[in-house]
Amino acid sequence: MKLLSVHDLTAAYGPVQALFGVSLGVEARGATALLGRNGAGKSTTIKAICRLLPHRSGEIRFAGTSLADLPAHRAARLGLGLVPEGRRCFAGLSVAQNLTLAARPGPWTEERVRDLFPRLGERRGQLAGTLSGGEQQMLAIGRALMTNPRLLILDEATEGLAPLVRAEIWSAIRTLKHEGGLGLLIVDKSLRELAPIADHAVVLSRGCNVWDGPIGDLTDEIAHRHIGVGVES
Numbered sequence: 001m002k003l004l005s006v007h008d009l010t011a012a013y014g015p016v017q018a019l020f021g022v023s024l025g026v027e028a029r030g031a032t033a034l035l036g037r038n039g040a041g042k043s044t045t046i047k048a049i050c051r052l053l054p055h056r057s058g059e060i061r062f063a064g065t066s067l068a069d070l071p072a073h074r075a076a077r078l079g080l081g082l083v084p085e086g087r088r089c090f091a092g093l094s095v096a097q098n099l100t101l102a103a104r105p106g107p108w109t110e111e112r113v114r115d116l117f118p119r120l121g122e123r124r125g126q127l128a129g130t131l132s133g134g135e136q137q138m139l140a141i142g143r144a145l146m147t148n149p150r151l152l153i154l155d156e157a158t159e160g161l162a163p164l165v166r167a168e169i170w171s172a173i174r175t176l177k178h179e180g181g182l183g184l185l186i187v188d189k190s191l192r193e194l195a196p197i198a199d200h201a202v203v204l205s206r207g208c209n210v211w212d213g214p215i216g217d218l219t220d221e222i223a224h225r226h227i228g229v230g231v232e233s
Protein backbone atom coordinates (compact mmCIF):
# COMPACT_ATOMS: atom_id res chain seq x y z
CA MET A 1 0.00 0.00 0.00
CA LYS A 2 1.22 3.49 -0.87
CA LEU A 3 1.80 5.98 1.95
CA LEU A 4 0.15 8.74 -0.10
CA SER A 5 -2.12 8.18 -3.03
CA VAL A 6 -3.73 11.04 -4.97
CA HIS A 7 -6.13 10.19 -7.76
CA ASP A 8 -7.70 12.50 -10.34
CA LEU A 9 -7.60 15.57 -8.11
CA THR A 10 -9.33 18.78 -9.21
CA ALA A 11 -9.22 22.07 -7.29
CA ALA A 12 -9.98 25.73 -7.83
CA TYR A 13 -9.44 29.16 -6.36
CA GLY A 14 -12.99 30.46 -6.48
CA PRO A 15 -13.97 30.51 -10.15
CA VAL A 16 -10.39 29.81 -11.34
CA GLN A 17 -9.75 26.10 -11.77
CA ALA A 18 -6.09 25.22 -11.11
CA LEU A 19 -6.07 21.40 -11.06
CA PHE A 20 -7.82 19.32 -13.74
CA GLY A 21 -6.99 15.77 -12.67
CA VAL A 22 -3.71 15.26 -10.84
CA SER A 23 -2.59 11.81 -9.73
CA LEU A 24 0.52 10.85 -7.80
CA GLY A 25 1.79 8.43 -5.20
CA VAL A 26 4.52 8.19 -2.58
CA GLU A 27 5.66 4.82 -1.22
CA ALA A 28 6.43 4.44 2.48
CA ARG A 29 10.07 5.54 2.82
CA GLY A 30 10.03 6.40 -0.88
CA ALA A 31 10.55 9.77 -2.53
CA THR A 32 8.49 11.30 -5.32
CA ALA A 33 9.49 14.47 -7.18
CA LEU A 34 6.64 16.75 -8.27
CA LEU A 35 7.81 18.75 -11.26
CA GLY A 36 6.53 21.34 -13.71
CA ARG A 37 6.88 24.92 -14.89
CA ASN A 38 5.81 27.92 -12.80
CA GLY A 39 2.05 27.89 -12.44
CA ALA A 40 1.72 24.20 -13.37
CA GLY A 41 -0.16 23.42 -10.15
CA LYS A 42 2.51 21.93 -7.86
CA SER A 43 1.83 24.15 -4.82
CA THR A 44 -1.91 23.86 -5.36
CA THR A 45 -1.60 20.06 -5.33
CA ILE A 46 0.34 20.25 -2.07
CA LYS A 47 -2.17 22.64 -0.51
CA ALA A 48 -5.01 20.28 -1.42
CA ILE A 49 -3.14 17.27 0.01
CA CYS A 50 -2.51 19.15 3.28
CA ARG A 51 -6.14 20.32 3.35
CA LEU A 52 -5.17 23.99 3.12
CA LEU A 53 -7.35 24.24 0.02
CA PRO A 54 -10.53 22.19 -0.49
CA HIS A 55 -10.47 19.96 -3.55
CA ARG A 56 -13.45 19.70 -5.88
CA SER A 57 -13.20 16.05 -6.81
CA GLY A 58 -10.80 13.13 -6.76
CA GLU A 59 -9.29 11.08 -3.99
CA ILE A 60 -6.52 11.75 -1.45
CA ARG A 61 -5.58 8.79 0.73
CA PHE A 62 -2.85 8.85 3.34
CA ALA A 63 -1.80 5.61 5.03
CA GLY A 64 -5.12 4.09 4.00
CA THR A 65 -7.28 6.96 5.33
CA SER A 66 -9.18 9.36 3.10
CA LEU A 67 -8.18 12.95 3.80
CA ALA A 68 -11.16 14.31 1.88
CA ASP A 69 -13.18 15.55 4.85
CA LEU A 70 -10.40 16.27 7.31
CA PRO A 71 -9.35 19.76 8.40
CA ALA A 72 -5.65 20.63 8.01
CA HIS A 73 -4.73 20.05 11.66
CA ARG A 74 -6.22 16.52 11.62
CA ALA A 75 -4.34 15.69 8.42
CA ALA A 76 -1.14 16.97 10.03
CA ARG A 77 -1.78 14.82 13.08
CA LEU A 78 -2.01 11.74 10.85
CA GLY A 79 1.60 12.39 9.86
CA LEU A 80 1.77 14.96 7.07
CA GLY A 81 4.68 17.33 7.60
CA LEU A 82 4.76 20.37 5.31
CA VAL A 83 7.70 22.66 4.62
CA PRO A 84 5.78 25.38 2.76
CA GLU A 85 7.09 27.68 0.07
CA GLY A 86 8.30 30.83 1.85
CA ARG A 87 9.43 29.02 5.07
CA ARG A 88 7.05 30.64 7.57
CA CYS A 89 8.84 30.31 10.90
CA PHE A 90 7.79 32.38 13.92
CA ALA A 91 10.10 35.38 13.47
CA GLY A 92 9.77 36.65 17.05
CA LEU A 93 10.60 33.30 18.65
CA SER A 94 14.01 31.71 19.06
CA VAL A 95 15.23 28.74 17.04
CA ALA A 96 14.72 26.46 20.05
CA GLN A 97 11.20 27.80 20.68
CA ASN A 98 10.25 27.32 17.04
CA LEU A 99 11.37 23.71 17.26
CA THR A 100 9.80 22.82 20.61
CA LEU A 101 6.46 24.43 19.72
CA ALA A 102 6.14 22.03 16.80
CA ALA A 103 7.16 18.93 18.76
CA ARG A 104 5.13 15.74 18.82
CA PRO A 105 6.35 12.45 20.27
CA GLY A 106 8.52 10.26 18.06
CA PRO A 107 12.09 9.65 16.95
CA TRP A 108 12.69 13.25 15.82
CA THR A 109 13.89 15.37 18.73
CA GLU A 110 15.55 18.78 18.90
CA GLU A 111 18.89 17.02 19.32
CA ARG A 112 18.40 14.97 16.17
CA VAL A 113 17.38 18.08 14.20
CA ARG A 114 20.55 19.78 15.45
CA ASP A 115 22.58 16.78 14.24
CA LEU A 116 21.02 17.19 10.81
CA PHE A 117 21.55 20.98 10.79
CA PRO A 118 24.44 21.89 13.11
CA ARG A 119 23.91 25.60 12.30
CA LEU A 120 20.60 25.45 14.18
CA GLY A 121 22.43 24.18 17.26
CA GLU A 122 24.87 27.09 17.05
CA ARG A 123 21.93 29.54 16.84
CA ARG A 124 19.58 27.94 19.38
CA GLY A 125 18.82 31.18 21.21
CA GLN A 126 18.71 33.45 18.17
CA LEU A 127 15.40 34.91 16.98
CA ALA A 128 14.20 33.13 13.84
CA GLY A 129 13.55 36.47 12.12
CA THR A 130 17.25 37.31 12.30
CA LEU A 131 18.42 34.08 10.62
CA SER A 132 19.66 34.06 7.03
CA GLY A 133 17.31 32.71 4.37
CA GLY A 134 19.12 29.36 4.30
CA GLU A 135 19.04 29.04 8.09
CA GLN A 136 15.32 29.85 8.08
CA GLN A 137 14.83 27.10 5.53
CA MET A 138 16.73 24.68 7.76
CA LEU A 139 14.52 25.74 10.66
CA ALA A 140 11.39 25.22 8.57
CA ILE A 141 12.53 21.68 7.75
CA GLY A 142 13.47 21.13 11.40
CA ARG A 143 10.04 22.30 12.55
CA ALA A 144 8.31 19.91 10.17
CA LEU A 145 10.52 17.03 11.36
CA MET A 146 9.72 17.85 15.01
CA THR A 147 6.09 16.94 14.25
CA ASN A 148 7.41 13.42 13.54
CA PRO A 149 5.73 13.09 10.16
CA ARG A 150 5.40 9.91 8.15
CA LEU A 151 5.52 12.02 5.00
CA LEU A 152 7.61 15.17 4.62
CA ILE A 153 6.49 17.53 1.86
CA LEU A 154 9.10 20.02 0.67
CA ASP A 155 7.86 22.88 -1.54
CA GLU A 156 10.83 24.55 -3.28
CA ALA A 157 13.09 24.07 -0.27
CA THR A 158 16.22 25.34 -2.01
CA GLU A 159 14.78 28.14 -4.14
CA GLY A 160 16.63 31.43 -4.04
CA LEU A 161 19.43 30.20 -1.76
CA ALA A 162 23.19 30.53 -2.25
CA PRO A 163 24.95 27.48 -3.73
CA LEU A 164 26.71 26.45 -0.50
CA VAL A 165 23.52 26.57 1.56
CA ARG A 166 21.64 24.73 -1.17
CA ALA A 167 24.27 22.00 -1.03
CA GLU A 168 23.84 21.73 2.75
CA ILE A 169 20.08 21.39 2.41
CA TRP A 170 20.32 18.80 -0.37
CA SER A 171 22.77 16.83 1.75
CA ALA A 172 20.24 16.85 4.61
CA ILE A 173 17.46 15.72 2.25
CA ARG A 174 19.67 12.84 1.06
CA THR A 175 20.23 11.87 4.70
CA LEU A 176 16.48 11.98 5.29
CA LYS A 177 15.90 9.69 2.31
CA HIS A 178 18.42 7.13 3.48
CA GLU A 179 18.05 7.33 7.27
CA GLY A 180 14.92 9.34 7.97
CA GLY A 181 12.40 6.50 7.96
CA LEU A 182 9.83 8.71 6.22
CA GLY A 183 8.37 9.28 2.78
CA LEU A 184 9.26 12.42 0.82
CA LEU A 185 7.28 14.48 -1.69
CA ILE A 186 9.62 17.07 -3.16
CA VAL A 187 8.81 20.04 -5.39
CA ASP A 188 11.98 21.39 -6.97
CA LYS A 189 13.53 22.05 -10.35
CA SER A 190 17.06 20.78 -9.60
CA LEU A 191 16.86 17.51 -11.49
CA ARG A 192 20.51 16.71 -10.87
CA GLU A 193 19.98 16.94 -7.09
CA LEU A 194 16.68 15.08 -7.24
CA ALA A 195 18.00 12.19 -9.35
CA PRO A 196 19.82 10.32 -6.52
CA ILE A 197 16.96 10.95 -4.07
CA ALA A 198 13.64 10.51 -5.88
CA ASP A 199 12.50 7.06 -7.00
CA HIS A 200 9.65 8.48 -8.98
CA ALA A 201 8.71 11.70 -10.77
CA VAL A 202 5.36 13.21 -11.69
CA VAL A 203 5.33 16.11 -14.14
CA LEU A 204 2.42 18.57 -14.25
CA SER A 205 1.47 21.05 -16.91
CA ARG A 206 -1.52 23.40 -16.65
CA GLY A 207 -2.95 21.44 -13.75
CA CYS A 208 -2.75 18.00 -15.41
CA ASN A 209 -0.34 15.05 -15.27
CA VAL A 210 1.76 14.97 -18.41
CA TRP A 211 4.41 12.43 -17.40
CA ASP A 212 4.85 9.90 -14.62
CA GLY A 213 7.59 7.33 -14.16
CA PRO A 214 10.97 6.46 -12.61
CA ILE A 215 12.96 9.69 -12.43
CA GLY A 216 15.83 8.06 -14.32
CA ASP A 217 13.53 7.64 -17.33
CA LEU A 218 12.83 11.36 -17.60
CA THR A 219 14.23 12.48 -20.93
CA ASP A 220 15.87 15.79 -21.73
CA GLU A 221 13.08 16.46 -24.23
CA ILE A 222 10.30 16.01 -21.62
CA ALA A 223 12.27 18.03 -19.07
CA HIS A 224 12.77 20.92 -21.48
CA ARG A 225 9.19 20.84 -22.73
CA HIS A 226 7.36 20.58 -19.41
CA ILE A 227 9.77 21.76 -16.70
CA GLY A 228 11.79 24.29 -18.65
CA VAL A 229 15.14 22.81 -17.63
CA GLY A 230 17.46 20.06 -18.88
CA VAL A 231 17.96 16.78 -16.98
CA GLU A 232 21.47 17.95 -16.04
CA SER A 233 20.21 21.16 -14.44
Ligand SMILES: Nc1ncnc2c1ncn2[C@@H]1O[C@H](COP(=O)(O)OP(=O)(O)OP(=O)(O)O)[C@@H](O)[C@H]1O
Pocket: 013, 016, 017, 018, 036, 037, 038, 039, 040, 041, 042, 043, 044, 045
Ligand atom coordinates in the same frame (compact mmCIF):
# COMPACT_ATOMS: atom_id res chain seq x y z
N1 LIG B 1 -4.50 32.23 -4.45
C1 LIG B 1 -4.74 32.04 -5.74
N2 LIG B 1 -5.80 32.59 -6.35
C2 LIG B 1 -6.06 32.40 -7.68
N3 LIG B 1 -5.28 31.64 -8.48
C3 LIG B 1 -4.20 31.07 -7.93
C4 LIG B 1 -3.86 31.23 -6.55
N4 LIG B 1 -2.73 30.53 -6.30
C5 LIG B 1 -2.38 29.95 -7.46
N5 LIG B 1 -3.25 30.28 -8.44
C6 LIG B 1 -3.19 29.83 -9.85
O1 LIG B 1 -3.24 28.42 -9.88
C7 LIG B 1 -2.35 27.92 -10.87
C8 LIG B 1 -1.35 26.95 -10.24
O2 LIG B 1 -0.51 27.68 -9.33
P1 LIG B 1 0.53 26.97 -8.38
O3 LIG B 1 1.01 27.99 -7.41
O4 LIG B 1 -0.06 25.72 -7.85
O5 LIG B 1 1.69 26.58 -9.40
P2 LIG B 1 3.14 26.03 -9.12
O6 LIG B 1 3.36 24.91 -10.07
O7 LIG B 1 3.31 25.74 -7.68
O8 LIG B 1 4.03 27.27 -9.56
P3 LIG B 1 5.42 27.88 -8.95
O9 LIG B 1 6.50 26.97 -9.42
O10 LIG B 1 5.47 29.23 -9.59
O11 LIG B 1 5.26 27.94 -7.45
C9 LIG B 1 -1.71 29.12 -11.52
O12 LIG B 1 -2.41 29.41 -12.69
C10 LIG B 1 -1.90 30.23 -10.49
O13 LIG B 1 -2.00 31.50 -11.11
